[in-house]
Amino acid sequence: MPSFLTRTFKYRVYPTARQERQLEQTLELCRQLYNATLEHRTLAWRMARVNIHAFTQMAVLPEIRAALPEYRQVHSQVLQNVVGRVDRAFLAFFRRARQKGKPGYPRVKLAGTYRSITYPQPSPRSVSPDGHRIYLPKIGLVRIKLHRPALGHLKTLTVLREHHEWYVLLICTNVPVHTMPATGLSVGIDVGTRWFFTTSDGEQVSNRRPQEQLQHQLTDAQRELARRTPGSGRYRKAHDRVVTLYRRSRRQRAQWHHEEAKRLVQRYDLIAHERLNVEPMTGSRRAIQDVAWSQFFRSLTSKAEMYGRKVIAVHAHNTSLRCRKCGKTTRANRRTQERFLCVFCGHDEHADFNAAWNILARALPSGRR
Numbered sequence: 388m389p390s391f392l393t394r395t396f397k398y399r400v401y402p403t404a405r406q407e408r409q410l411e412q413t414l415e416l417c418r419q420l421y422n423a424t425l426e427h428r429t430l431a432w433r434m435a436r437v438n439i440h441a442f443t444q445m446a447v448l449p450e451i452r453a454a455l456p457e458y459r460q461v462h463s464q465v466l467q468n469v470v471g472r473v474d475r476a477f478l479a480f481f482r483r484a485r486q487k488g489k490p491g492y493p494r495v496k497l498a499g500t501y502r503s504i505t506y507p508q509p510s511p512r513s514v515s516p517d518g519h520r521i522y523l524p525k526i527g528l529v530r531i532k533l534h535r536p537a538l539g540h541l542k543t544l545t546v547l548r549e550h551h552e553w554y555v556l557l558i559c560t561n562v563p564v565h566t567m568p569a570t571g572l573s574v575g576i577d578v579g580t581r582w583f584f585t586t587s588d589g590e591q592v593s594n595r596r597p598q599e600q601l602q603h604q605l606t607d608a609q610r611e612l613a614r615r616t617p618g619s620g621r622y623r624k625a626h627d628r629v630v631t632l633y634r635r636s637r638r639q640r641a642q643w644h645h646e647e648a649k650r651l652v653q654r655y656d657l658i659a660h661e662r663l664n665v666e667p668m669t670g671s672r673r674a675i676q677d678v679a680w681s682q683f684f685r686s687l688t689s690k691a692e693m694y695g696r697k698v699i700a701v702h703a704h705n706t707s708l709r710c711r712k713c714g715k716t717t718r719a720n721r722r723t724q725e726r727f728l729c730v731f732c733g734h735d736e737h738a739d740f741n742a743a744w745n746i747l748a749r750a751l752p753s754g755r756r
């Protein structure tokens with residue numbers, strides 16, 4: 388088990404009006420450089436069948452800065468990172484092309500769609516000792532809300548705009564794992580629509596769906612938005628309200644996932660859950676639910692890593708139809724959504740509990756318990 392991890396820490400930052408203008412301008416300059424870099428490679432290939440390497444493109448950055456003074460306002464490594472992003476977009480494109488998927492040629496970034504800049508080698512002391520400011524080269528000291536400390540060694544620093552809010556993402560290596568004392572307990576969890584999950588110990592966690600609690604407000608806000616003329620001041624205001632409500636519900640859900648995951652990780656050494664489809668059918672209610680579950684499982688896995696616990700995803704095939712007592716599987720065992728009644732041995736209990744138990748059994752080495 389590794390005792391160190393790489394983790395991303397995300398914090399809200401509050402640039403001043405002047406810093407915000409600078410950040411906006413930096414994003415726009417980076418966007419233009421991104422598009423020029425992309426076009427350069429595209430033309431070289433189309434016209435001369437020449438594949439231009441990212442290093443070649445990075446080498447001309449000083450000339451760009453000499454010719455276009457506005458680029459001197461952007462940190463040189465941030466510009467290098469832009470070229471690097473184009474390179475990664477091409478590498479991903481070639482990989483997809485080899486795998487015969489839909490390759491999807493790297494796309495030009497339209498105005499307003501370039502949302503982040505990255506400092507690939509930030510100072511290890513970027514955050515001020517009192518934790519109130521973060522130093523962004525060429526921008527200055529920006530107020531930060533460090534709601535929890537960033538651990539380990541700071542590797543890269545990304546500034547991200549999400550609508551009108553600004554965040555920093557700190558990728559840190561060598562983050563220590565705080566292994567918690569073993570409890571000797573294992574659990575299987577079965578996710579569902581009625582209950583968010585049911586454990587093999589019989590605990591049921593209700594589906595709170597913060598999204599639905601905010602649904603009324605959101606519906607009103609969307610109706611309001613539909614009434615407004617695009618481009619008008621009122622339209623922008625209504626749009627902001629929709630975005631704010633969406634974000635609030637997303638945050639509530641993330642917070643809730645975080646709490647539930649933490650509870651499980653504190654109590655159990657091993658947690659088994661069903662493996663979800665990588666690409667769920669889009670649009671269906673089940674797909675929306677799938678997204679929530681996979682977010683929850685990600686939260687669970689990351690917490691487990693942090694505390695030295697184990698999370699195992701198992702194939703859930705037939706776990707809801709197999710009797711945990713006699714091991715026989717038939718569709719007839721499921722009388723209703725809620726009730727499991729084995730037609731072979733008469734075993735009778737809550738269907739989710741039976742499934743959670745089967746999920747755990749699949750994760751254990753001998754299939755015992």
Ligand SMILES: [Zn+2]
Nearest residue numbers: 710713729732
């Ligand atoms: Zn049975």
